[in-house]
Amino acid sequence: MPGSLKTIGKIRAALAARPAELAEAKARGRKVAAWVNYNIPEELLDALGFIPVRLGWGGDDRLTDIGARYISTKNCVFVRELVGRFEEATDPYIKAADIVALDATCLQVYRVAELIKYYFKANTVILGVPRNFATPEAKDYFRAETAHFVARLEEQAGQKLDAAKLAESIKLYDAIRAAIRELYPYQAGDDAKITWLETFDVVQAGQFLDRRAYLGLLQELIAELKSQQGPPVVKDPHSEVRIFLSGSIIPPNDRKLIGIIESWGGRIVGDDLWSGLLSSIDVNIAAPTVEAIADAYLGRAPHAALPYLDLESDGRLKNLKSLVHKFKAQAVVYHTLRYCDPFTFKANETKTVLNKDGIPFLEIHTEYAGSDYEAIRTRVEAFIELLKNRNLVEA
Amino acid sequence: MTTAEATKQFHYPPELEADFVKTRGLNFSDGSHVTAAEIWRFMTVDAPKRFPYAFDLGTHHGGRPSEDFTLFSGIKKSYLQLTLKDRLLKARAQGKPVILAQGGQAMDLYYAGGGIPLRPGVIIGWARNQEEGLSVRQNDLRGVGILEAGRNRVSMESCNQISAHAAIDSGIVPMDIVAPYLCLRCSDMAYLTESHRNVSGIKDGLALVDFPIEAAGKPWAAELMAKELRKLLDKIGQFTGKPVDDAEILRVIKLGNRARAYAREIYDLWWSAPVPPTSGDDLNVSSAVNDLLGDPVATVDLLEQYRDEVKWRVEHGVKGHGLSAKPKRLLICGSCVGPNGYQVERAGGVVVGRDDGYSQVTVDVEEAGDPCLAIAKSVLAYPYELPTEQRAQWTVDLAKRCRADGVLFMYQWGCNFQTGVARLVSDIIKERSGLPTTYIEMGELSKLEDTEQSVNRVESFIEML
Numbered sequence: 001m002p003g004s005l006k007t008i009g010k011i012r013a014a015l016a017a018r019p020a021e022l023a024e025a026k027a028r029g030r031k032v033a034a035w036v037n038y039n040i041p042e043e044l045l046d047a048l049g050f051i052p053v054r055l056g057w058g059g060d061d062r063l064t065d066i067g068a069r070y071i072s073t074k075n076c077v078f079v080r081e082l083v084g085r086f087e088e089a090t091d092p093y094i095k096a097a098d099i100v101a102l103d104a105t106c107l108q109v110y111r112v113a114e115l116i117k118y119y120f121k122a123n124t125v126i127l128g129v130p131r132n133f134a135t136p137e138a139k140d141y142f143r144a145e146t147a148h149f150v151a152r153l154e155e156q157a158g159q160k161l162d163a164a165k166l167a168e169s170i171k172l173y174d175a176i177r178a179a180i181r182e183l184y185p186y187q188a189g190d191d192a193k194i195t196w197l198e199t200f201d202v203v204q205a206g207q208f209l210d211r212r213a214y215l216g217l218l219q220e221l222i223a224e225l226k227s228q229q230g231p232p233v234v235k236d237p238h239s240e241v242r243i244f245l246s247g248s249i250i251p252p253n254d255r256k257l258i259g260i261i262e263s264w265g266g267r268i269v270g271d272d273l274w275s276g277l278l279s280s281i282d283v284n285i286a287a288p289t290v291e292a293i294a295d296a297y298l299g300r301a302p303h304a305a306l307p308y309l310d311l312e313s314d315g316r317l318k319n320l321k322s323l324v325h326k327f328k329a330q331a332v333v334y335h336t337l338r339y340c341d342p343f344t345f346k347a348n349e350t351k352t353v354l355n356k357d358g359i360p361f362l363e364i365h366t367e368y369a370g371s372d373y374e375a376i377r378t379r380v381e382a383f384i385e386l387l388k389n390r391n392l393v394e395a
Numbered sequence: 396m397t398t399a400e401a402t403k404q405f406h407y408p409p410e411l412e413a414d415f416v417k418t419r420g421l422n423f424s425d426g427s428h429v430t431a432a433e434i435w436r437f438m439t440v441d442a443p444k445r446f447p448y449a450f451d452l453g454t455h456h457g458g459r460p461s462e463d464f465t466l467f468s469g470i471k472k473s474y475l476q477l478t479l480k481d482r483l484l485k486a487r488a489q490g491k492p493v494i495l496a497q498g499g500q501a502m503d504l505y506y507a508g509g510g511i512p513l514r515p516g517v518i519i520g521w522a523r524n525q526e527e528g529l530s531v532r533q534n535d536l537r538g539v540g541i542l543e544a545g546r547n548r549v550s551m552e553s554c555n556q557i558s559a560h561a562a563i564d565s566g567i568v569p570m571d572i573v574a575p576y577l578c579l580r581c582s583d584m585a586y587l588t589e590s591h592r593n594v595s596g597i598k599d600g601l602a603l604v605d606f607p608i609e610a611a612g613k614p615w616a617a618e619l620m621a622k623e624l625r626k627l628l629d630k631i632g633q634f635t636g637k638p639v640d641d642a643e644i645l646r647v648i649k650l651g652n653r654a655r656a657y658a659r660e661i662y663d664l665w666w667s668a669p670v671p672p673t674s675g676d677d678l679n680v681s682s683a684v685n686d687l688l689g690d691p692v693a694t695v696d697l698l699e700q701y702r703d704e705v706k707w708r709v710e711h712g713v714k715g716h717g718l719s720a721k722p723k724r725l726l727i728c729g730s731c732v733g734p735n736g737y738q739v740e741r742a743g744g745v746v747v748g749r750d751d752g753y754s755q756v757t758v759d760v761e762e763a764g765d766p767c768l769a770i771a772k773s774v775l776a777y778p779y780e781l782p783t784e785q786r787a788q789w790t791v792d793l794a795k796r797c798r799a800d801g802v803l804f805m806y807q808w809g810c811n812f813q814t815g816v817a818r819l820v821s822d823i824i825k826e827r828s829g830l831p832t833t834y835i836e837m838g839e840l841s842k843l844e845d846t847e848q849s850v851n852r853v854e855s856f857i858e859m860l
Binding site for chain 1: 548549550552553577579582583585586587588589590592593598601602603605606607608609613615616618619622623782783784806808809810811812814815816817818819823836
């Protein structure tokens with residue numbers, strides 16, 4: 001049964017010990033590179049000797065209010081909370097950061113970069129991302145931009161990028177991504193020993209943990225699952241309400257919607273969240289070079305913040321549909337944060353696309369405040385009830 | 396009672412006609428010419444019947460007409476605005492594609508390609524004008540209907556530009572191409588353009604021109620944009636069926652540079668005057684420079700006349716109509732909104748410039764080499780589009796040049812990018828210039844209703860000054 005895996009406990013313990021570990025590493029002269037967004041290649045940070053930490057939390061309405069004093073109430077709560085954390089400056093990961101690398105996939109995050117540099121003197125390094133990401137020109141641009149980014153990082157690291165170290169880092173991150181892809185199906189299987197939320201938490205623990213130790217823990221977890229659960233199989237997907245979660249970021253600590261779905265009889269079995277599985281999909285680095293890394297990141301499963309003008313060949317929607325089928329989900333709950341335009345503006349269209357394939361769709365538009373809890377609960381409960389009835393009919 | 400009689404309308408004084416008709420008319424890109432007498436007739440006979448709302452003197456009317464009747468080039472500017480609908484439909488019938496473009500960007504390439512670029516705000520006006528004879532209230536309600544249809548289809552969290560996209564999707568305005576630049580001024584444009592991909596009428600006419608951030612010192616950034624501009628030309632060419640050579644692009648760039656130069660000259664003259672020579676709204680020539688009012692030749696012609704009139708007024712110490720003795724000078728920042736000029740002046744202020752508007756006339760396009768690269772370098776250098784600290788420093792310098800007494804940062808409800816830096820820009824200006832600043836959200840989304848909050852805040856700021 002879920003909750004019985006020893007490795008999960010080890011990961012939680014490692015996470016709790018991580019701030020002290022980082023402080024020790026810094027005392028030994030190591031530098032911490034915190035990063036935000038979707039297209040920062042961690043391989044580069046690691047190969048240059050930085051300790052990478054991916055920033056981003058959610059669910060804290062107080063910090064959101066603090067952040068809104070600097071950014072605005074017309075920005076999403078994720079970026080507001082991030083700014084709020086920089087203002088408060090008590091978070092151990094923010095305190096540890098020697099540099100903060102931010103990419104311009106979501107341009108609200110770019111605005112965060114400007115604000116934390118000015119108000120909180122963060123040592124920011126920016127990676128530009130082409131909006132028309134699927135063109136040959138975009139590829140050239142991103143190669144040059146990534147090379148420029150590396151040059152900035154080299155200045156901060158006080159060392160040049162070493163080809164052998166880069167190759168080693170690429171191998172490490174490929175292995176982490178492969179392990180996460182291997183891990184994900186277990187939570188969706190019958191008699192699963194791990195829940196989707198536990199899996200999601202494990203993925204997000206990887207934002208903070210030492211990546212080499214993290215890979216070891218992932219492999220240990222998979223071995224434990226193989227031994228306790230066996231190969232993941234789904235015999236009768238209609239025996240329960242299987243929900244796929246999509247849409248705006250759900251970062252660590254933001255568990256409102258997840259809790260509501262699970263409390264009211266839904267079983268989350270997959271996601272394409274950029275704080276979840278999405279970051280581990282389709283990163284194919286063809287050679288141990290900066291150019292190949294740039295190509296791979298630009299060519300990965302696209303982020304909704306990058307517009308794409310042809311509906312038929314939209315990789316984001318193809319990926320979404322493919323994952324829904326892979327995890328044998330029956331319906332999609334599409335989470336949109338207020339003022340997260342990239343996902344919110346696509347909600348109706350995504351619904352139409354999924355409905356054409358017979359996949360029910362529920363958009364939940366929310367913030368970090370608890371005031372809409374009951375409204376969300378009512379909608380989710382009704383949606384799950386409809387899906388249960390559909391299952392009964394199909395049975 | 397007709398709709399025209401239902402509201403308080405103004406009429407150009409007949410005694411001005413004799414002087415007006417002696418002035419130059421306007422030349423147009425197709426070689427045609429309209430005389431001052433024809434302009435006078437349109438503005439005094441035809442337009443009041445067709446577009447009664449445009450002559451409404453209601454205080455909440457954001458597009459309230461200037462009552463500075465002796466500024467004849469102001470009347471000609473209104474003529475170009477009110478004839479835009481007719482000119483667009485005529486041009487389209489002759490095979491010129493009409494294109495939705497991003498505001499505040501150089502439009503040279505769209506014109507060079509043979510198209511007519513329009514900002515969302517202009518498209519919204521066109522959509523409203525598709526039904527004629529409306530009072531200001533009827534015109535407003537028509538606009539609200541289009542706005543709400545767009546919000547219903549895509550998202551209620553968009554700013555008012557969604558009206559332009561809704562008007563395109565519903566066929567209210569015949570649009571051929573949607574091809575904006577993706578600069579940092581606007582968070583909604585990218586996703587609103589994307590939203591057309593499931594609309595059969597327009598989906599083949601979609602394009603986006605990438606606008607890389609932090610482009611200074613990065614030749615690859617301008618190269619990316621230049622390549623995208625070439626692709627934009629190809630896209631326009633699919634509609635016109637005509638290839639465009641660099642000589643034609645250069646010809647239009649030269650026209651655009653003339654327009655920008657006239658605009659800078661007008662601002663410099665205006666700012667040099669001890670008393671403001673026109674109202675703030677009449678100073679706002681940058682909006683004409685931005686999209687060239689559907690015709691670059693006519694706009695350059697207009698700006699030359701504008702420059703001459705402002706120069707004469709400055710030389711003769713003329714004070715702008717309706718201004719108080721020593722109006723408090725406001726510099727407006729942000730986009731894509733500004734205060735109601737009439738209400739600012741009634742409260743004892745005057746708008747002396749807008750960072751957005753002035754930014755787009757500060758940088759000429761180089762008239763040599765690859766014209767697409769030249770345009771790319773130009774727009775990437777617009778001060779308004781620079782990283783925010785640099786933009787704010789430029790604004791500090793601008794505030795000094797125009798002798799502002801205070802700076803108002805205004806932004807549309809729903810705009811993620813300008814809201815995100817409203818405090819940052821305001822704080823930097825305050826720190827480095829000592830000027831009072833504030834920032835104001837415009838929640839009315841161009842409607843005539845619910846304007847009290849923003850009006851009160853603007854008036855309070857002027858009172859504080």
